[in-house]
Amino acid sequence: MGIKRDIEYAIHIHGAWKTQFRNFLSGRAPMDLSAVGQPHACKLGHWLDNEARRMLSPEDHAAACQLHIQFHEIAGEIVQNIKQKDFAAAREALVPAGPFDQASHGLAAFLRKMPLRRARTATDTEMKQAA
Numbered sequence: 001m002g003i004k005r006d007i008e009y010a011i012h013i014h015g016a017w018k019t020q021f022r023n024f025l026s027g028r029a030p031m032d033l034s035a036v037g038q039p040h041a042c043k044l045g046h047w048l049d050n051e052a053r054r055m056l057s058p059e060d061h062a063a064a065c066q067l068h069i070q071f072h073e074i075a076g077e078i079v080q081n082i083k084q085k086d087f088a089a090a091r092e093a094l095v096p097a098g099p100f101d102q103a104s105h106g107l108a109a110f111l112r113k114m115p116l117r118r119a120r121t122a123t124d125t126e127m128k129q130a131a
Contacts, residue, residue, distance in 0.1 A: 003055055003114070010044035011108045014071065018104070021078055021094055025087055033083070037076020039069050060114050067110050071103040 017036070023029035035041035040049060048065055056064065074093065078100065081090035093099045 006047055006051070007111045007114065010042075010047060011111060013043055014104060014107065017075060018094055018100060021082075021090070021100075025082070025090060025094075033079045036079045037072050039065075039072040042072075044068060045072075056114060064107075064110060064114065067103075067107040071107045074099050074103045 020029065020031050024031040024033075039045045045068065048061070048068060052061055052064065078090045078093050081087070081093070095101075
C-alpha cells in the first residue's frame with residue numbers, strides 16, 4: 001500500500017470517530033471505548049510504529065507521533081467524560097472547531113503534507129547531488 005493511500009485511510013478512520021462518539025452519546029450505536037485513548041492500538045498507531053519509521057524522516061515521524069498522541073489524549077478525555085456520565089463535557093469536546101476537531105484537523109493536515117515533504121526532500125537531495 002502506498003503512503004498516500006495509507007494516510008488517507010488513517011485520516012478516514014480517525015475522522016469517523018466523531019460520528020461514532022455522537023451516535024454513542026445519542027444512544028444510536030454501541031462503541032468499544034476501551035482502546036480509544038491508546039495511540040498504539042489503532043491502525044494509524046500501528047503504521048506509525050512500523051512502516052512509517054522507514055518511510056518518514058525522523059523529524060516527520062516524531063511530529064506525526066506527537067500529533068497522533070494529542071489526538072488520542074482528546075479522544076481519551078471524551079471517553080472518560082462518557083464513563084463518568086459527564087455527557088455535556090463529551091458533547092462540548094465534539095462541537096465544530098472544538099478540541100476534537102482541532103486535534104483531528106491538525107493531525108490530518110500534517111499527515112497530508114508528509115508525502116509532499118518527503119518527495120520535495122528527495123528532489124532537493126537529487127538536485128544537490130547533481131550540482
